[in-house]
Amino acid sequence: MDTNQHTAYLRHLMHLKMSRLFRRLTHSSAPPPPPLRFVMLSSLGALIAIAITGGLSLFSGIPWLMAPFGASCVLAFGVPDSPLAQPRAVIGGHLIATAVGLAVGALLGDGWLACALGVGLAMAAMQLSRTVHAPAGADPLIVIAAQAPLSYLFSPVLLGSLVIVLIAWAVNNLHRARSYLRYWI
Numbered sequence: 001m002d003t004n005q006h007t008a009y010l011r012h013l014m015h016l017k018m019s020r021l022f023r024r025l026t027h028s029s030a031p032p033p034p035p036l037r038f039v040m041l042s043s044l045g046a047l048i049a050i051a052i053t054g055g056l057s058l059f060s061g062i063p064w065l066m067a068p069f070g071a072s073c074v075l076a077f078g079v080p081d082s083p084l085a086q087p088r089a090v091i092g093g094h095l096i097a098t099a100v101g102l103a104v105g106a107l108l109g110d111g112w113l114a115c116a117l118g119v120g121l122a123m124a125a126m127q128l129s130r131t132v133h134a135p136a137g138a139d140p141l142i143v144i145a146a147q148a149p150l151s152y153l154f155s156p157v158l159l160g161s162l163v164i165v166l167i168a169w170a171v172n173n174l175h176r177a178r179s180y181l182r183y184w185i
Contacts, residue, residue, distance in 0.1 A: 038175055042080075045171030046073035049164045053156065056163075064156045066142060068094070069164060071135035076168035080180045084133055085168070087181050091161040093133025097122035098157045101140030102150060110144050118144050 033039070050073060053064040072094070075085040083089060100122040108114035118140030126132045143152055165181075172180035 041171055041175050042077035045077040045167055046070075048171070049073055049077075049167040052167065053160045053163050056159075057156075062155045063152075064160050064163070066139075066156050066160065068135040068138045068142070069156075069160050071138075072133065072161070072164050075133070075135065076164055077171060080168060080172045081182065083182075085180075087165045087169075087184055089131050089133040090165050090168075091158070092129060092131030093126050093136035094139060094157050094161045095153065096125045096129055096131055097133075097136035097139040098143055098153050100125055101143035102148065102153065104140060105144040105147060110147055115141050115144050 034042075050065070050069065053069060056062075056064040072090055075082060076090060079085055101118045104114050104118040104121065108117065119137055122140045123132075123137060126136065139157070142148070146152075169180055
């Protein structure tokens with residue numbers, strides 16, 4: 001096989017591989033993307049919720065914003081039918097996980113063992129209280145590492161969670177009337 005034939009053969013193989021890859025990516029068994037209207041409304045909802053919490057932080061001088069709220073918005077606006085996106089989970093999960101993190105941090109300090117124990121205990125507490133909210137799993141890490149004060153439970157946790165739930169209620173019901181919230185208690 002001469003150089004030209006070898007090059008042509010390699011191009012042919014590359015074309016086959018790329019075709020197979022493209023077919024796998026475009027013919028996936030993953031669910032189809034949601035309708036564009038839903039994508040636009042859910043993205044707008046997340047933008048509004050984070051903008052409000054961030055704006056209230058600037059206005060009041062009190063922190064209303066924390067990183068797990070971004071992930072909470074993905075659930076509350078992107079998959080609002082999920083049990084993890086319901087107000088009980090968003091608010092309760094963040095409150096419980098943060099309270100556990102604050103308690104563990106007060107008892108054990110801010111080491112890796114305290115962080116591990118905080119996340120494990122927070123997960124157990126959320127499961128037992130039926131308030132599982134995946135983004136809240138990060139709350140103990142945040143409060144332990146930052147050595148946050150007890151007031152952190154009120155702001156940003158409670159106030160920020162309430163903002164997310166209220167905006168999710170308003171935006172999700174624009175998409176489909178009476179679609180959010182599925183349950184509270």
